Amino acid sequence: MTLLIDILSWVCILGGVFFTVVGGIGLLRFPDFWSRLHAVSVSDSAGMLLFIFGMCLQAGFTLVTVKLILIGFFMFITGPTATHAIANAALVTGLRPPVADDLKEDDAA
Amino acid sequence: MSGVYSPLIVGFGAMSAVISVFVIHRMNVVDQDRIPLQLHPVRIVQYWLWLMGEIAKSNIAVTKAILARDMPIRQNLFKTNCSQKTELAQVIFANSITLTPGTITVETEDDHFWVHALCYSDDDPAALDDMDARVLAVETGGKA
Amino acid sequence: MMFLVGAIGLFVSMVLVLVRLYSGPTLYDRVLAGSSFGTTTVLFIGVIGFLTGRPDFLDIALLYALINFVGTIAVLKFFRYRAIGDHKWPRNQVPLDPSPQNPEDVA
Incomplete structure (x- = not known):
């Protein structure tokens, strides 16, 4: 049983590491601001959830798990709100997203 | 604690x-206005489970786009309808769009959102309409 | 052991984000990188707490998660309105461009 939990949390932590590093790489590799928003949301959602879940499995049924679930819940709510606020502020100040070449005609913005 | x-x-x-x-x-x-919590308790658990699956799927898609050598990104800004009545349900819908990697709610207006997509394909609006119907089911308790 | 791997991975991610924070061409790239850095920092604090066998660190992580959100919103609000507090702009004269403005000139 302990072995099973250990294996599961290894998988979760390794997955979390993978997704956060991928988010960082995407933040560096993507060419413009609007695509970087999506790279951040990878490490915000998948990386964060996997890390929290892996730590929960290691903590067991204790007060620590309650705190971890609280952290995960808050970040689950505030993460997309902050991303939306940044995107909306950029749009309001006149930063327009580039539209792919084959989609130009049906762009009404 | x-x-x-x-x-x-x-x-x-x-x-x-x-x-x-x-x-x-x-x-x-x-402030004086109270917001009554009118969400269907069973439906919202179902919706969360479904949303987790969607997050996993779109995470894998965006990860492929990041790690691919030629970066097949095809950005677009498009409009999607939201049929929810209460503000809380609209917030749930907009946050769900932003939470799934690859799509971000950029601007909210009364009955539609502007959504920015990273890898736009032609069936993306249909997928968002499906999510819209599911949030509406959470709000009203009807069939998803 | 697994928390050591997690801490190293988070550290690599934090370095990548910091490079973008330093080199970001626009203001919003930097705000975005700062927000993402906060997210990784919260996880890093939690993992370090488990690594050293003191999960009390999670209290700090919880506080950091909340302050990170409020800080991001405050920075965005400051660059949009050039004021953090309850400053009342006239409704039709809200400055939308982030160029520096003297509030006395507008109001």
Whole structure:
């Protein structure tokens, strides 16, 4: 049983590491601001959830798990709100997203 | 939260809660409109499970786009309808769009959102309409 | 052991984000990188707490998660309105461009 939990949390932590590093790489590799928003949301959602879940499995049924679930819940709510606020502020100040070449005609913005 | 439940510590907590409620009451800053929580309890659990699956799927898609050598990104900004009535359900819908990697709600208006997509394909609006119907089912308790 | 791997991975991610924070061409790239750095920092604090066998660190992580959100919103609000507090702009004269403006000139 302990072995099973250990294996599961290894998988979760390794997955979390993978997704956060991928988010960082995407933040560096993507060419413009609007695509970087999506790279951040990878490490915000998948990386964060996997890390929290892996730590929960290691903590067991204790007060620590309650705190971890609280952290995960808050970040689950505030993460997309902050991303939306940044995107909306950029749009309001006149930063327009580039539209792919084959989609130009049906762009009404 | 600290695991210490001696009467002194709990008393301090209760005292500070009472004092802050009293100060806020004196400041008169609580706005008068109450928002009733009208969400279907079974539907929202179903919706969360479904949303987790969607997050996993789109995470894998965006990860492929990041790690691919030629970066097949095809950005677009498009409009999607939202048929929810209450503000809470609209917030759930907009946050769900932003939470799934690859799509971000950029601007919200009364009955439609502007959504920015990273790898736009022609069936993306249909997928968002599906999510819209599911949030509407959470709001009203009807069939998803 | 697994928390050591997690801490190293988070550290690599934090370095990548910091490079973008330093080199970001626009203001919003930097705000975005700062927000993402906060997210990784919260996880890093939690993992370090488990690594050193003191999960009390999670209290700090919880506080950091809340302050990170409020800080991001405050920075965005400051660059949009050039004021953090309850400054009342006239409704039709809200400055939308982030160029520096003297509030006395507008109001």
